[in-house]
């Protein structure tokens with residue numbers, strides 16, 4: 001039986017390619033309105049695209065039979081191990097119970113003073129210059145420093161940690177594989193040393209994450225050293241690039257929409273609502289992958305064990321059936337927090353409260369100090385495909 005006979009038109013669109021900014025949203029909007037499902041044949045295994053809000057949400061809820069054996073529809077082959085992502089069912093729930101306390105609202109609140117302090121330091125470093133590449137000089141540095149603090153590691157290590165993590169990210173998106181492998185080895189050695197140090201000098205496991213991982217028991221067994229290292233690596237991979245990307249889209253928007261910028265400058269109390277609407281409007285994890293574990297059916301779509309699913313976060317967040325005038329930034333939009341930017345179901349983003357904190361702190365501290373800025377004239381903004389991020393965002397302001 002051919003795929004078309006299974007009830008789905010073909011799509012040949014490669015969502016992994018770089019485009020001019022917002023190019024991916026335009027492609028996704030077109031797809032969603034053309035037909036409900038598509039079979040996309042641009043990867044070796046191909047994948048079925050769920051695109052409407054209700055379908056994508058239901059896809060996340062089918063977690064018992066649609067698993068993270070495939071994490072990204074675009075890269076369905078098993079790659080770097082990730083925890084907790086790679087686990088499903090009870091094993092996943094048990095590890096989440098160990099990790100959740102560190103990412104719960106109360107824990108994130110504990111980080112707030114430090115988050116403000118570090119943010120102000122970085123802004124003050126840039127402010128006298130009157131310009132910066134916001135992506136490289138701020139948007140990636142800030143989450144890296146907070147990530148190190150979260151793990152209980154010295155923020156000053158960002159100086160050498162950041163170039164390693166950047167080289168590793170670049171490797172996932174076509175960069176030099178040998179350099180990426182060397183960077184990965186450095187990062188693993190760095191985490192290994194942190195774990196060794198905590199084993200020798202355990203700190204308060206309620207406040208120190210590496211100590212908690214060293215001391216935790218699941219079914220009476222300690223978490224293996226290998227898994228602790230994988231968890232640290234996962235948090236780095238999941239938390240840095242995403243926050244950088246969100247900041248890039250938010251600052252592009254604010255530089256281009258003076259009225260929205262003025263609104264949050266005049267009333268910083270609007271910032272939490274603005275963050276939520278930004279995260280809805282500019283979803284950067286445009287899809288989560290899943291692998292179907294048993295033959296079945298999805299609203300008339302015939303599915304087989306092993307099929308790869310694209311849960312289209314980028315389409316769902318901009319689905320007019322759910323969010324009227326979806327392409328507009330609407331401060332105080334009703335029901336905005338039902339967006340799927342952080343996923344849904346058991347794999348919902350572990351770091352979402354931290355991400356919200358980071359974005360809100362940056363918006364507050366930056367606009368207090370640099371309320372007016374513009375994108376350097378003549379700049380063409382390019383977004384990296386796959387998981388969206390702006391390659392560069394040159395900003396200028398008066399000093």
Ligand code: HEM
Nearest residue numbers: 084085238239242246285288341342343347349350351355
């Ligand atoms: C704006 C920023 C962020 C966005 C848009 C985002 C988005 C997402 C999405 C969509 C998922 C679900 C993937 C799936 O269901 O397959 C996810 C999972 C995850 N995120 Fe985030 N994320 C962000 C920031 C962070 C941060 C700051 C951290 C931690 C430092 C983090 C850690 C994780 C982890 C560990 C998972 C896997 C959860 C699991 O499988 O149980 N994320 N994120």
